């Protein structure tokens with residue numbers, strides 16, 4: 360039989376992109392701060408043809424003005440066509456660009472979801488299961504990515520699998536973890552953790568990455584160990600360890616050959 364990586368049993372269709380298919384999804388973050396820069400970046404990134412775009416709205420000058428934020432998201436949608444959008448307003452404590460109030464953040468999420476502008480919405484595990492489940496009621500069925508970031512270290516494999524499970528229990532349709540390995544052993548522990556989660560809870564797509572030079576390899580090879588999406592830079596990445604979209608596209612073809620149907 361042809362080689363296939365360990366895929367989730369319940370992949371998520373986001374526009375033309377399958378999150379949890381044979382190749383990990385290549386997602387390119389948009390990090391412009393004003394409408395002009397955001398539009399220009401969306402055009403450039405669209406031309407690179409990533410599988411998904413992450414709108415990092417925590418970078419926006421006007422993020423707490425919901426009407427303006429919706430206008431900007433609509434403008435991005437008009438430029439990128441059916442390329443799926445992962446909408447993220449990252450909390451400052453987990454490497455967000457700046458502090459954004461919870462109310463304007465959630466209001467923006469709800470309004471954006473009502474208009475079906477994003478295909479996926481990111482919310483951090485730190486809010487807790489009750490808040491996440493409540494928010495989800497107002498997201499018009501848009502799937503939720505529940506995220507956790509360890510900016511300094513790497514939890515044990517068991518803890519990683521537990522965190523991912525906790526995210527699903529908190530209402531996540533997709534589980535996400537980002538760590539910072541400080542050694543090669545940390546990298547292996549991290550990938551063991553994502554693989555352990557895939558084995559124990561095969562239904563759910565996983566987004567995960569590691570930062571730093573040691574961690575970089577996880578952004579290319581993670582698909583072999585239960586990771587279904589990798590971030591790659593378009594104009595300017597949201598994390599210095601992201602590699603250019605074209606680089607990851609080339610490498611994906613080699614590591615994850617698509618099986619003949």
Ligand SMILES: O=C1C[C@@](O)(C(=O)O)C[C@@H](O)[C@@H]1O
Nearest residue numbers: 388447537568590597598601
């Ligand atoms: O959480 C993540 C992961 C990330 O920080 C990375 O490691 O590439 C990039 C962010 O834009 C995204 O929201």
